[in-house]
Amino acid sequence: MALIDTINPLLTTGWSRGDAGWRLKDYEARGGYVQLKRVLASKMTQDELIAEVKKSALRGRGGAGFPTGLKWSFMPKAATEKYVVCNSDEGEPGTFKDRDLLRFDPHSTIEGMIIAAYAVGAKLGYNYIHGEIFEIYQRFEEALGEARAAGYLGDRILGSEFSFDLFAHHGWGAYICGEETGLLESIEGKKGQPRYKPPFPANFGLYGKPTTINNTETFAAIPFILGMGGEAYLNLGKANNGGTKLFSVSGHVNRPGNYEVPMGTPFAKLLEMAGGMRGGRKLKAVIPGGSSAPVLPGDVMMECSMDYDSIAKAGSMLGSGAVIVMDETVCMVKALERLSYFYFEESCGQCTPCREGSGWLYRVVHRIEHGQGRTEDLDLLDRVTDNMMGKTICALADAAAFPVRSFIKHFRSEFEYHIENKKCLVNPDVQRAGSGFFRASSTAGAA
């Protein structure tokens, strides 16, 4: 299952051959490294390069959606020792796009990183790859070997004045290492704990040096932006939301998988591409941007289009583009319990509100789910989440609080039913039927 469906494939151009198309020769055959060659041969200036990226309105694909060109322009020009770091520590539940990017087309990320290094004047880069996708890390190492052998990495790349080397680094699976400063700490060999900001990585990053850190998908988009020009890329999407984006659609759809669509594509279209709802059931809720994004009721979601602004308007976040689809068989209390457990488990333990609060949230939700809820619990959850949000070094406390608040906001009656009746509003048999675990075979075919 490499590529199921797409509109305007860019990032996924090379995916159609599955595991057979990732090598350097395949990438070059698709026009790979042409942009790097052009940049080096034309002696494009750093400012021109950054201006092009700014023009594309490419926004960080890791979840925060920060304009990439702007981020690059923060790098101090005078500094001699600078780094570019790729964040492939894809740990957000529901997200699996970077894994496939590195699996089916690792060279686009490599090329993107080399061009980024050129733009910000870095000599060294790291790609931090999530520890639980070790085979992807191995493939990336292999791809790096190919690029090095072909002279795309190392001293005086392709005979130019520009030197850059890139290394892969795999983590051990901690979600918090996906936070950019936690990631930098982890590369440095320390415990992965986010740093207090400011200073931001652009001034004080890896080993205290200016560092640009972007998501895998962001880097992978760079060669395509240069290929078609910033403006054309922007026009693929909509204003302020340039280009295409990978969406990892999971949950109760017929064909879960990664879909590349232009920014601004209606959610209904994305759902249709994913084969529609499994078993033709009714859409109940969608988490549009990874588990830390607030959940949206199905009907609200059907009105949204897939871009940063539209989703934000509806009260959630596009995040990393992990679309978790839930149908009517889902017990929202149980779903929240699972999510809360994740944040309880993954809090780094540094800041008091998150360390203590994430466990408190999980325990209360767990209690409600197991028939021991109290009438005051929903108010308690509201107060605890309110006390956690915005009071910690990184956003993990907020990430733990958002699901709780949004689940209760949109599905309060289910929680109240649970507390009053000590059982699920959704009949357990229905839940089991919806989970698919108890069926002999899955229905709709995957590509």
Added chain:
Amino acid sequence: MIEIEIDGKALQVAEGSTIIEAAHQLGTYIPHFCYHKKLSIAANCRMCLVQVEKAPKPMPACATPVTNGMKVFTHSEQAVKAQKAVMEFLLINHPLDCPICDQGGECQLQDLAVGYGESASKYQEEKRVVPDKDLGPLVSTDLTRCINCTRCVRFTAEIAGFMELGQSFRGERAEIMPFIGKTVDTELSGNIIDLCPVGALTSKPFRFSARTWELSRRKSVSPHDGLGSNLIVQTKHDRVMRVLPLENEDLNECWLTDKERFSYQGLNSAERLTKPMVKQGGVWQEVGWNVALDYAAHALRDVAKTHGGAAIGGLLSPHATLEEMYLVQKLLRGLGSENIDFRLRHSDFSADGKRRGTPWLGMKIADIGGLDRVLVVGSFLRKDHPLIAQRLRQSAKRGAQISILHSADDDLLIKLTVRAIAAPSQLPARLAEVVKAVAELKGRPVDPALATVGAGDTAKQIAASLVSGSKTAILLGNFAQQHPQAATLTALAQELSGLLGGSFGFLGEAANSVGGHAARAVPGTTGLNAAAMLKEARQAYVVLGAEPELDCADGALALAALTQAAAVVVLSPFKSQAMLDYAAVLLPVSPFSETSGSFVNTEGRVQGFHAAVKPLGETRPAWKVLRVLANLLEVAGFQFNSSEDVRAEALGGQPEFVSGLDNGIDGGALTLAASANGLERVADVPIHFADALVRRAPALQQASDSAAPAARMNAATLAKLGLVAGERARVDAGGTAKVTLRRSLMPVCPMAWCVSRQPMPIRSRWVRCSPF
């Protein structure tokens, strides 16, 4: 400067300060746990959240730098709501059992919970339990109480120099722990007890023995190393229960070494001498003060009459007070003896008579931080001067270049620029090389005596580092001062600092190393020094506070000299078997906690202190005992009514710093001994063995620094001698000892070896080492 406003009050603060620092300047208290002015910013407890105008959410005051025009509200609704929220989170997993917690009554969390906590907890779930860890004999853990502020972690990493504690695991399961199977072994470990804002780290010797509100507090001064740390001695029922640091930014900052913090246990030792004793017919008897003083006076008068005053020698502990030393020397001089010395561990006295003044640090302790180039010569710096080492550690982090020339390659946990390790006999030659190299770099003529010296690469590196700085200092450590060629080392250091235009000085060995000179407790021109009066054994000795068999450079020789003497009068807070063997009379005198007096620290600062508790049993302050003894001996000029009177006479007033501080020596010979071959002994004075008090502190004696004696030598030396690391070996050097061999991983000079951590009955510098 930046103009900001805190709670409506305008003020100017330095650029780069944080909100909490600015608030401190204003006297506004912002609640906090993880923030500590001497540690890096962690911003993890979140207790110091305050409202900042235009900021969308509350900001941590400890980590937020001030900006021009910033308006901060520390008690606004938003700020207090955030602070209360954090307090609630801190308390949900914290045991709410203050009445059974050792920290109760002096707990930051308890105090702030009164202001920011609710009367009842909304948390109804199970509380977290964290297994305790063994951090060694000094620090006790109760980690369930830990709020993960990581002050202890940052202390070990940043101040003590080696991260012995860390936060393992994550989220709610995060816990503070040492390396698996290891304890916290830094000589500064007790400070984590003070730093811990809750009852997670408490003092093992003290815990559960008293409540903070039951304790009386007295200011005092540390009687141990030359720094003169300021203490708060806490007492209950005339017993010292605990010692804490009294903050003094010029000296100990807010720290104490473990020795200073825990040595108080020795004050309550079973070996305390509480009644005067005399030996009659070989049998010891406890007697009244009248009898004992009469006995002592008779004994001394007899010897003086029969053999002359010069037959009496005075051995004074450098840990005795200025007043005590002054009175002993005055008494002995009154009896006609010039044989007085407190420099018991020294072995080279050839600089006597050539000194321009009292040897001292050569600068203020607080100025150490301003040095940009330092050469430490002959020092077990970390163990002998832990807090000076700490200052140099911070300097090195700020970019100062610290180098060391020494005979043992102990890990100083300081980023060193050059490390030159040489056998003890080679130290003068190696220092001479540095002098030569500096002279060459500076294009200055060198003393003719050094004409033939050829500077090696290491010396050139040290020289290059030294000449590149603007504020240099050469610091001679205890090992250099006790070195058989100490005068040569001093002369070389003087030459070197002259070339560099910097300073040179001595790291004071003991609490009163400068005070001893100020009290004139050194031999006159006709007198014998500490070594000579043991070599040329006297008929009688007056011993003040010392245990010469352990405190002298040659313990065995001291023991022999004392044993043969007709009369040994010992003034000591403690008794030992050795004392009972050689003494004729034992006069119980007060340790520092039970007497008034003063210590003059290594920078010449006179620090007076009062008794914290009443003297134990029949013990009396030594200055009173000496006054009576002098009266009995009819020595004139002992009409003192207080220890302040004594100090005024000794120092010619009550100065803040003693006068006459000068390290210079005139006519010091720069003769370098010919290089020698053979196995040389490098013996330190173990940190918890340096004086009579700390030797009797049980918890310190269990600490890792008090481990059994061992010989350390590098692999090449072991192989050459046919010895195996880990096995026992026989060490023969005028005396014989059996020790365990440890292989030194560091490239110690191939011909040097170290016997560390315990004194040994070894006399010679030259040793033979053979399989046992």
